[in-house]
Amino acid sequence: xxxxxxxxxxxxxxxxxxxxxxxxxxxxxxxxxxGYDDAWxxxxxxxxxxxxxxxxxxxxxxxxxxGIDAAIANAFRRILLAEVPTMAVEKVLVYNNTSIVQxxxxxxxxxxxxxxxxxxxxxxxxxxxxxxxxxxxLQFRLQVRCTRNPHAAKDSSDPNELYVNHKVYTRHMxxxxxxxxxxxxxxxxxxxxxxDILIAQLRPGQEIDLLMHCVKGIGKDHAKFSPVxxxxxxxxxxxxxxxxxxxEAAEELRRCFSPGVIEVQEVQGKKVARVANPRLDTFxxxxxxxEKLKKVVRLARVRDHYICEYEVVGRVAxxxxxxxxxx
Amino acid sequence: xxxxxxxxxxxxRKTALEMVQAAGTDRHCVTFVLHEEDHTLGNSLRxxxxxxxxxxxxxxxxxxxxxxKINLRIQTRGALxxxxxxxxxxxxxxxxxxxxxxxxxxxxxxxxxxxxxxNESAF
Numbered sequence: 001x002x003x004x005x006x007x008x009x010x011x012x013x014x015x016x017x018x019x020x021x022x023x024x025x026x027x028x029x030x031x032x033x034x035g036y037d038d039a040w041x042x043x044x045x046x047x048x049x050x051x052x053x054x055x056x057x058x059x060x061x062x063x064x065x066x067g068i069d070a071a072i073a074n075a076f077r078r079i080l081l082a083e084v085p086t087m088a089v090e091k092v093l094v095y096n097n098t099s100i101v102q103x104x105x106x107x108x109x110x111x112x113x114x115x116x117x118x119x120x121x122x123x124x125x126x127x128x129x130x131x132x133x134x135x136x137x138l139q140f141r142l143q144v145r146c147t148r149n150p151h152a153a154k155d156s157s158d159p160n161e162l163y164v165n166h167k168v169y170t171r172h173m174x175x176x177x178x179x180x181x182x183x184x185x186x187x188x189x190x191x192x193x194x195x196d197i198l199i200a201q202l203r204p205g206q207e208i209d210l211l212m213h214c215v216k217g218i219g220k221d222h223a224k225f226s227p228v229x230x231x232x233x234x235x236x237x238x239x240x241x242x243x244x245x246x247x248e249a250a251e252e253l254r255r256c257f258s259p260g261v262i263e264v265q266e267v268q269g270k271k272v273a274r275v276a277n278p279r280l281d282t283f284x285x286x287x288x289x290x291e292k293l294k295k296v297v298r299l300a301r302v303r304d305h306y307i308c309e310y311e312v313v314g315r316v317a318x319x320x321x322x323x324x325x326x327x
Numbered sequence: 328x329x330x331x332x333x334x335x336x337x338x339x340r341k342t343a344l345e346m347v348q349a350a351g352t353d354r355h356c357v358t359f360v361l362h363e364e365d366h367t368l369g370n371s372l373r374x375x376x377x378x379x380x381x382x383x384x385x386x387x388x389x390x391x392x393x394x395x396k397i398n399l400r401i402q403t404r405g406a407l408x409x410x411x412x413x414x415x416x417x418x419x420x421x422x423x424x425x426x427x428x429x430x431x432x433x434x435x436x437x438x439x440x441x442x443x444x445x446n447e448s449a450f
Binding site: 052074 | 420
């Protein structure tokens with residue numbers, strides 16, 4: 001009985017010991033465990049697999065994937081970071097730049113600005129094609145000139161009062177439709193995602209006048225094409241109390257974990273500790289600094305339960321990355 | 328040594344995949360060299376192939392970080408040629424991804440519906 005439990009633990013949990021982590025690697029391959037049929041079975045996988053979206057808004061996505069292995073979950077993460085295409089500024093044609101920001105620095109900053117355009121509606125630019133056509137390029141114009149404000153107070157030292165157009169934001173970028181793009185994309189669709197990104201600062205007499213070409217690319221080529229800010233996952237924590245913990249020890253136990261993980265309840269006049277929500281724990285391992293309590297708790301993670309948290313910049317189709325791995 | 332010209336992914340490449348077999352062995356020990364691939368495909372494909380009971384050994388390495396290719400070696404117990412296991416692994420991986428995609432899209436739709444109904448009931 002105990003042996004069977006130990007085997008189950010080895011197969012399904014990654015155990016965090018005081019000085020090391022055990023059972024890290026996936027071992028459920030055919031032939032490793034007698035009595036288990038570990039050969040790949042698509043039906044069994046489909047029966048056990050589930051996805052639960054916890055939170056989704058325009059900037060972030062948090063969901064749980066249960067019943068999949070690290071190799072594949074990691075492949076999704078890698079693809080999301082490096083191989084899902086987006087549109088970003090690639091070529092900057094500078095007509096006039098008398099600002100204090102050098103041409104190449106300015107061009108680098110413009111490349112990193114996220115562009116609100118669905119990359120699936122565009123093609124990759126052919127290698128060696130310098131001009132770009134309407135099917136693979138988006139054009140933006142940035143034309144800002146800073147002047148002195150004639151109506152400012154005489155003794156003012158606030159740049160917002162003294163100068164006009166001294167801060168160049170992404171809202172100063174205007175889209176220049178190529179070919180039939182004006183018919184395909186309604187007004188306001190093609191723009192930078194955020195209109196309050198500061199690109200450069202100017203003083204009177206300085207001007208920035210340039211034309212930008214956006215192309216489709218992937219994160220592998222340059223990080224500016226990556227559609228996510230951070231793409232991470234963690235395994236679901238699994239905290240087990242090996243003995244009942246009561247009284248003052250229960251309060252101590254509660255303080256050793258992140259708030260909300262351990263709950264202390266009053267049962268028949270005594271305080272009893274209970275694991276309420278292990279998902280919230282960040283595994284600071286504070287419990288191992290407590291000589292009495294470290295023997296009472298087993299810290300582990302569920303091997304096939306992935307809590308994925310993706311922060312997204314701009315528009316991306318989350319399903320895009322899954323089709324990339326398949327195709 | 329035999330070269331297979333298979334275009335697996337888009338890109339300007341002469342060869343996407345090569346097979347290397349030592350002289351004297353039959354077709355159940357083969358090393359595949361996959362160009363323009365890395366751990367993304369390597370590790371997930373290795374996992375799918377290892378789940379097959381016919382496999383005696385499966386491993387992959389990235390030869391050097393400057394070179395964008397992986398060596399994937401498959402040794403079978405003798406019944407099937409390694410190429411067939413490789414193909415089966417790829418097909419199974421595609422099925423897994425398709426299923427994950429379908430489940431994910433269904434889950435996203437559920438979440439949106441729930442959110443919409445919660446917003447409605449709030450009013």
